Amino acid sequence: MTKTFNFEESMARLAEIADLLEKDTLPLDDAIKLFEEGLELSKKCQLKLDEYENKVKDLVVKHQNDNNDSTN
Numbered sequence: 001m002t003k004t005f006n007f008e009e010s011m012a013r014l015a016e017i018a019d020l021l022e023k024d025t026l027p028l029d030d031a032i033k034l035f036e037e038g039l040e041l042s043k044k045c046q047l048k049l050d051e052y053e054n055k056v057k058d059l060v061v062k063h064q065n066d067n068n069d070s071t072n
Contacts, residue, residue, distance in 0.1 A: 007048050010041045017041075 017038040021031060 005044060005048065007045060010045050014038055014041050014045070 017034050020026060020034055021038075026034070
């Protein structure tokens, strides 16, 4: 069973990965694995942010249309 995507958890994990990579104490193989995980999480988060942005835009347009319809 695949775990559902959670934006907040993913962002927290990205911060954790960044902290680990900044310490520069990891073996290179581990650092590369973490970097790859970070890239994948970053991509998923960006896609989710794009989705949220589109939803907000749609809601604003709907709200404007509803206001225009009620004033006519």
